[in-house]
Amino acid sequence: MSLLETTISEIRKELDPAALAAAKDRLRNQAKPPGSLGVMEDISARLAAIKGTLDVRLTHKRIVTCAGDHGVVEEGVSLFPAEVTPQMVLNFAGGGASVNVIAKHAGAEVKAADIGVNYDFDPALPIFHKKVRHGTANFTKEPAMTRNEAIRSIEAGIEIVAELEAESPVDLLGTGDMGIGNTTPSTAVIAAFSGLPVEKLTGRGTGIDDAALANKIAVIQKGLDLHMPDPKDPLDILSKVGGLEIGALAGLVLGAASRGIPVICDGLISTAGALIACELAPAAKNYLFVSHQSVEIGHKYMHDRLGLSPLIDLNFRLGEGTGAAVCMELLDLSTRILADIKTFEEVGVTNID
Numbered sequence: 001m002s003l004l005e006t007t008i009s010e011i012r013k014e015l016d017p018a019a020l021a022a023a024k025d026r027l028r029n030q031a032k033p034p035g036s037l038g039v040m041e042d043i044s045a046r047l048a049a050i051k052g053t054l055d056v057r058l059t060h061k062r063i064v065t066c067a068g069d070h071g072v073v074e075e076g077v078s079l080f081p082a083e084v085t086p087q088m089v090l091n092f093a094g095g096g097a098s099v100n101v102i103a104k105h106a107g108a109e110v111k112a113a114d115i116g117v118n119y120d121f122d123p124a125l126p127i128f129h130k131k132v133r134h135g136t137a138n139f140t141k142e143p144a145m146t147r148n149e150a151i152r153s154i155e156a157g158i159e160i161v162a163e164l165e166a167e168s169p170v171d172l173l174g175t176g177d178m179g180i181g182n183t184t185p186s187t188a189v190i191a192a193f194s195g196l197p198v199e200k201l202t203g204r205g206t207g208i209d210d211a212a213l214a215n216k217i218a219v220i221q222k223g224l225d226l227h228m229p230d231p232k233d234p235l236d237i238l239s240k241v242g243g244l245e246i247g248a249l250a251g252l253v254l255g256a257a258s259r260g261i262p263v264i265c266d267g268l269i270s271t272a273g274a275l276i277a278c279e280l281a282p283a284a285k286n287y288l289f290v291s292h293q294s295v296e297i298g299h300k301y302m303h304d305r306l307g308l309s310p311l312i313d314l315n316f317r318l319g320e321g322t323g324a325a326v327c328m329e330l331l332d333l334s335t336r337i338l339a340d341i342k343t344f345e346e347v348g349v350t351n352i353d
């Protein structure tokens, strides 16, 4: 079996039912109206079921920011030039990017990963060196990558989780992305899965104007018309209109789920990866939290398809793992709600019958 097949086969179909029942029982008996801490109660119960304990400790938090370049950028789909991708990878490694700052505050460690950047980094640079190829092909002309490269990009993400765990235990994993042009393949991915009209799904990415947006819609449509990816085959979609970092982002979710690690995905691009993971292995969804609602209009349709609701909406449209980093604090706090709020009985408050 390949690493991808083994990983999928290792994902438990169901979370710990006894821990889930005990968590729900404790939440119901805590001195507060039932359900009054809303979504945080749901988060805390799911984390308890993932970890098999009511006293979950999210001590070691890691974020992996997967980077790749996109041949389709030559079609004028982004406001920024492709050279920004490697420049930002160097920025992540130097600790000066947005995700580094937010993650530091959240107590999470960030590491970038080169999955398909069109630049040769110094092997000594402290990133994950997992290059599958130097950027995708322009999908308006040929498939973004081969099916084998798509599998290798996913396996790169799976390997990264194993390598993180070899360094130290991972209690919570956040996913993030960097890649000029990558809102285009991410939108193509949700369009291919859902069959929804491309204009309903396409946003402005880094901030393109109306004319560039119309062109971006036409570019995505052209790629879909040319390759007609099979909506039932996530690897076909990833290889024909996807991205190398999107594959690795799927691999991070699969790798985390197979190891019983909760994983929180970020914006449009990370969620495209998470969607591919959950289409390949539906049980991975048990381990997945979606952090925030991106400004990108296609993001909502990814959440709908996953059947998961974002925790916050701060009008973010940055990527990198910034939304995931913000929400790590919410997940951490949720664990304390379940473990530390006392029950009616413990504090002598009158409960209803």
Ligand SMILES: O=C(O)c1ccc[n+]([C@@H]2O[C@H](COP(=O)([O-])O)[C@@H](O)[C@H]2O)c1
Residues within 6 Å of the ligand: 077, 078, 079, 080, 177, 178, 179, 180, 181, 182, 183, 184, 204, 205, 206, 207, 266, 267, 268, 269, 270, 294, 295, 296, 299, 316, 317, 318, 319, 320
């Ligand atoms: O995460 C998001 O929802 C998101 C929305 C818009 C833009 N981005 C980031 O901006 C870049 C992609 O934008 P674009 O316009 O080049 O496709 C890429 O580096 C992403 O991390 C990210």
Ligand SMILES: Cc1cc2nc[nH]c2cc1C
Residues within 6 Å of the ligand: 080, 084, 088, 177, 178, 179, 206, 318, 319, 320
């Ligand atoms: C500067 C810059 C930083 C980013 N981080 C994620 N996507 C980005 C796109 C740009 C252009």
